[in-house]
Amino acid sequence: DTEVTQTPKHLVMGMTNKKSLKCEQHMGHRAMYWYKQKAKKPPELMFVYSYEKLSINESVPSRFSPECPNSSLLNLHLHALQPEDSALYLCASSRYSQTQNEKLFFGSGTQLSVL
Amino acid sequence: GDSVTQMEGPVTLSEEAFLTINCTYTATGYPSLFWYVQYPGEGLQLLLKATKADDKGSNKGFEATYRKETTSFHLEKGSVQVSDSAVYFCARNSGGYQKVTFGIGTKLQVIP
Numbered sequence: 001d002t003e004v005t006q007t008p009k010h011l012v013m014g015m016t017n018k019k020s021l022k023c024e025q026h027m028g029h030r031a032m033y034w035y036k037q038k039a040k041k042p043p044e045l046m047f048v049y050s051y052e053k054l055s056i057n058e059s060v061p062s063r064f065s066p067e068c069p070n071s072s073l074l075n076l077h078l079h080a081l082q083p084e085d086s087a088l089y090l091c092a093s094s095r096y097s098q099t100q101n102e103k104l105f106f107g108s109g110t111q112l113s114v115l
Numbered sequence: 116g117d118s119v120t121q122m123e124g125p126v127t128l129s130e131e132a133f134l135t136i137n138c139t140y141t142a143t144g145y146p147s148l149f150w151y152v153q154y155p156g157e158g159l160q161l162l163l164k165a166t167k168a169d170d171k172g173s174n175k176g177f178e179a180t181y182r183k184e185t186t187s188f189h190l191e192k193g194s195v196q197v198s199d200s201a202v203y204f205c206a207r208n209s210g211g212y213q214k215v216t217f218g219i220g221t222k223l224q225v226i227p
Binding site for chain 1: 147151156157158159160161164166204208213214215217218219220
């Protein structure tokens, strides 16, 4: 199994809603990532988890709350989002986080629309 | 900071044409360099990588050489196919934790 699975594929939410994005991998990878990709822009790193601990937070607003319940799962909890947060949210994983040339495996993403 | 600059698209080519997509990177540290490809409606997939100067990454007919003297990592393919139509991202890594910086992406459209 060399897949990173993200659910849901599409999500529409209001600014007062609370929702969660889910990501799962069964490759035994110990590093997992959240990226945000706006239309026609490159992915931007949001968070890095290494061995289930938050290693990097790229100054992301607190309305985005990541969680890593175990080594295979990564969640992104959303609350009080703004319309400008509408984007494709990509999850990725790699074997480790502390070596330079590790390949990132990406999921297909969740297309989020905030109304 | 670390950055990657690549040519903006879209690039439109006829099938079997030669492809070059230019990419340059900031020369801080000793980065690894990558090309990722994103097909419509999908996440990114690693196409090829190079980890040190003069390394050549190759996959599926695509090639790129890590040129330290020109801080470049240009993507080439001798004969493109319609199935190569996608967005191509050049990327570099930073030391320590895996912080990958992507270029803006170049959309390639191959017409029959």
